[in-house]
Amino acid sequence: MRAIQVRVPGGPECLIEVNLPEPLPSAGQVRVRAQAIGVGRPDVLIRQGTYKWMPPLPAIPGAELAGEIDAIGDGVQQWQIGDRVLVSSRELVQRGGCYVEAIVVPEEAPYRLPASISCIDAVSLPNLQLAIALMKVAGTPDCDQPSVLIAGASGGVAGMLSRLANHLGFMTIGTSRKAIQPNDPAMAGFDHVLVCGGAHLPDRIHALTEGRGVDLVFDHLGGQTLIDGLYCLAALGTAVSYNIVQGLPSQDVFQVLRKLLAKSLAVRCFSMHTLDADKTGRRALMQSAIDLMANGSVKPPASQIQALSDVQRIHEWLDQGLVSGKIVMQP
Numbered sequence: 534m535r536a537i538q539v540r541v542p543g544g545p546e547c548l549i550e551v552n553l554p555e556p557l558p559s560a561g562q563v564r565v566r567a568q569a570i571g572v573g574r575p576d577v578l579i580r581q582g583t584y585k586w587m588p589p590l591p592a593i594p595g596a597e598l599a600g601e602i603d604a605i606g607d608g609v610q611q612w613q614i615g616d617r618v619l620v621s622s623r624e625l626v627q628r629g630g631c632y633v634e635a636i637v638v639p640e641e642a643p644y645r646l647p648a649s650i651s652c653i654d655a656v657s658l659p660n661l662q663l664a665i666a667l668m669k670v671a672g673t674p675d676c677d678q679p680s681v682l683i684a685g686a687s688g689g690v691a692g693m694l695s696r697l698a699n700h701l702g703f704m705t706i707g708t709s710r711k712a713i714q715p716n717d718p719a720m721a722g723f724d725h726v727l728v729c730g731g732a733h734l735p736d737r738i739h740a741l742t743e744g745r746g747v748d749l750v751f752d753h754l755g756g757q758t759l760i761d762g763l764y765c766l767a768a769l770g771t772a773v774s775y776n777i778v779q780g781l782p783s784q785d786v787f788q789v790l791r792k793l794l795a796k797s798l799a800v801r802c803f804s805m806h807t808l809d810a811d812k813t814g815r816r817a818l819m820q821s822a823i824d825l826m827a828n829g830s831v832k833p834p835a836s837q838i839q840a841l842s843d844v845q846r847i848h849e850w851l852d853q854g855l856v857s858g859k860i861v862m863q864p
Contacts, residue, residue: 535864537632537844540591542582545848548594548632550841556637558606564637565620570841571597571631571656572860573689574753574776577851579629586806588627595631596622597659599652602643609640618643619655621662623805623815632844634864644819647827654826654833657689657859661822661831662815663775663805664693667751668701670803671773674748680704681749682738682765684758686726687711687857690775692834694751695722700830703749706741708734708758710854721832735764746770754779763789763798771799836861 534555537548558564576594578584598620602612612618622628624642646655673679681698683691686707695705699722707723727737739746746767752759755777762772763786790798808815825831835858839847843862850856 534634535841536593536634537595537841538591538593539580539582542580542590545580545845545852547580548844548848550844553633556635558604558609558637560607561609561640562606562637563602563609563612563640563643564604564635565598565618565643566600566603566635567598567631567633567864568600569598569652569656570595570633570862570864571599571659572847572851572862573597573660574778574851575628576632577848580848584628586628588629593630593632595629595633597656598631598633598636599646599655600635603635606640612640612643617646617652619646619658620644621659621819623659623662623809632841632862634841644816644823647823649827649829650823650833653836653838653861656861657693657833657836658819658822658826660689660693660834660859661697661826662819663690664697665818665821665825666805666808667694667773667775667803668697670801671749671751671771674769676748678704679749680706680742680745680747680767681751682706682708682747682762683723684708684750684752684754684762685710685778686723688753689834689859690753691751692722692858693831696831696834697825698722699724700825704742706738706747721835734761738765742767749773751775753777756780756782757784759786760784760789763793763800766793766796766798768796769798770796771801773801773803775803834859838863 579594602616681703686709698705707726750762750772753776756779837860841862841864
């Protein structure tokens with residue numbers, strides 16, 4: 534079986550294709566044959582050896598895989614050969630493990646896929662699960678026309694946040710470091726996308742919102758982007774930080790909040806790992822994501838289909854910030 538391993542952390546060249554023995558399910562386990570493998574930011578952190586929840590080396594990156602069950606261990610009752618499922622590493626003992634042609638998991642780990650969700654689209658469901666969680670922790674603004682600012686509009690989670698926010702009645706504004714092509718399918722959930730640079734971002738946000746500002750800011754970049762987001766908020770607004778790709782802000786966040794005291798702003802840090810011990814809550818969020826995608830309420834993002842053997846080149850794109858939408862690898 535082909536798999537991608539990291540033996541020594543580092544750059545894309547550290548992703549090595551290996552041949553491993555075909556995994557066989559034991560009692561209470563199933564084997565899932567991959568048809569689509571999602572690519573995301575945690576994969577980069579595993580490759581670099583900096584992931585806070587790092588699996589032991591040699592490690593196999595990959596947080597999501599969709600395919601068909603093709604082998605069943607003794608005692609398994611709820612699955613049959615040919616069932617279409619999603620495997621998320623959030624349901625496994627350790628993160629990663631999905632850059633493979635097949636994976637063996639406990640029978641309670643997979644999610645059943647309805648016919649209306651393809652395997653290609655299914656590997657975006659964990660991003661929608663996270664988006665639902667982010668909206669829940671941010672809270673619902675008490676206003677007639679809520680608005681949200683989402684940093685890094687081309688990212689997979691950002692794209693899902695925009696689609697979910699649209700479904701919930703928000704005006705959605707994204708930011709991007711690069712110029713956006715007209716009708717870019719990755720930006721389908723955004724009402725407005727502002728390219729960074731030029732006029733001061735808070736001024737542009739206030740112009741779009743008739744001087745009010747946005748109710749929510751979702752930021753995975755950190756650095757100055759998070760600080761700018763605070764200045765974009767309306768009174769009683771909330772900023773949610775769910776990563777710091779660009780590092781910590783150079784300014785004191787609390788000092789900025791005190792400077793904007795008249796707005797009574799809030800900042801929350803969030804990680805899906807908060808739900809590691811809450812299996813019921815975590816799986817309920819994923820089922821909500823499946824239902825929203827299955828009934829067409831939230832459309833899947835545009836996907837870039839690549840081969841598993843091209844993983845080094847894909848990670849070069851990730852490192853250079855050249856990815857738009859969701860990258861999906863096929864074995």
